[in-house]
Amino acid sequence: MAKLYLMRHGQTLFNVLKRKQGWCDSPLTEAGIAQAREAGRWFAEHGVTFDHAYSSTSERAVDTLELVLAEGGQADLPYERVRGLKEWNFGTFEGLTEDVNPPLPYGDFYVPFGGEGEMAFRERLVTTITDLMRRPGHEYVLMASHGAAVAQFLRAQGPEAEQRLRGDGRRIGNCGITVYDFDAATGRFEALELINPNE
Numbered sequence: 486m487a488k489l490y491l492m493r494h495g496q497t498l499f500n501v502l503k504r505k506q507g508w509c510d511s512p513l514t515e516a517g518i519a520q521a522r523e524a525g526r527w528f529a530e531h532g533v534t535f536d537h538a539y540s541s542t543s544e545r546a547v548d549t550l551e552l553v554l555a556e557g558g559q560a561d562l563p564y565e566r567v568r569g570l571k572e573w574n575f576g577t578f579e580g581l582t583e584d585v586n587p588p589l590p591y592g593d594f595y596v597p598f599g600g601e602g603e604m605a606f607r608e609r610l611v612t613t614i615t616d617l618m619r620r621p622g623h624e625y626v627l628m629a630s631h632g633a634a635v636a637q638f639l640r641a642q643g644p645e646a647e648q649r650l651r652g653d654g655r656r657i658g659n660c661g662i663t664v665y666d667f668d669a670a671t672g673r674f675e676a677l678e679l680i681n682p683n684e
Contacts, residue, residue, distance in 0.1 A: 489618060489665040489674065490533070490627045493635050494541075494549040495520040496659045503583045507575040507600070507633075510543050517659060520683045521549045524660040525556025527682040533557075533625065538564035539617055540629040541571045549660065550629035569613025572631035576600030607637045614638060615674075618667045635663055639676060646676035655679055 495517030499506040513521070528534075534557070540550040547566060554562055576599035578585060587594045593602040601609075610630075618626060630638075635657050639647050642665075650663065657663070662680040667673070 487618060487624050487626065487667040487669065489614070489667050490528075490535075490625075490662050491614070491635055491638060491665065492524065492549075492553070492627070492629055492662040493632045493657055493659060494543075494545045494629060495524075495552070497545050499580075500659065505575050505578050505581050505583060505586070506545075507572045507579055507631075508543070509579040510545055513545055513548050517545075517549070518552060520660040521552035522556045524549075524662065524682045525553040527662075527680070528553065528557040528627075534559060535562060535625045535627045537617075537620070537623050537625075538562055538627045538629075539567050539570060540564055541631060541634070542566045542568050543571055543631070546570070546629040546631065550627070553627070553629070553660075567613060567617065569609055570628060570630045570634065573603075573606050573633045573637075574599075574601040603637070606633075607641050610634055610638045611641050615672055619669055619672070632657055632659075632661075635661065639663055642674055642676050650676050650679040655681070657681075658683060 495513045497511045497513055497517055499511040540547045554560055576595045578598055591603055596602050658681040660683055664677045666675040
């Protein structure tokens with residue numbers, strides 16, 4: 486059984502400014518850098534090492550992954566940037582303040598504005614992550630992605646999985662890590678836990 490550690494990036498400038506950040510990007514703040522280093526220390530302290538690592542192509546995720554690997558003692562581990570791990574595309578709402586958000590759930594709200602529908606976004610993540618985990622020799626895998634991406638992948642595993650990890654109202658904080666078992670034979674994931682190393 487393989488293990489997937491799917492994590493959100495550290496705090497960014499747009500997080501602080503409360504701006505929508507999907508396919509647009511902004512840099513990690515000093516706090517975000519510290520959060521990524523703390524996540525790396527968490528992996529090191531718990532004896533977790535990776536044979537493969539992947540990141541969204543967004544720089545905030547790439548920078549997070551590099552900091553985590555360096556702090557965890559695996560700075561030399563090669564990694565791959567993967568478009569399919571990118572955040573939800575909010576179309577022309579990118580970069581706007583979060584007070585323009587529609588009520589949840591967003592559904593297909595962003596589609597007329599050049600963005601993604603919720604189910605299309607979810608399917609992109611499931612397909613991408615499953616295809617990566619099915620590659621040979623993937624036993625302990627780290628993927629750096631985004632808040633909505635991590636949440637949508639968890640929702641794709643069903644309400645029981647989401648209830649198990651977030652039933653007490655826990656949020657997926659910056660550098661929050663969701664842990665899964667993966668069965669390559671069936672292509673199924675089992676959600677195990679949500680870790681927020683910075684709490």
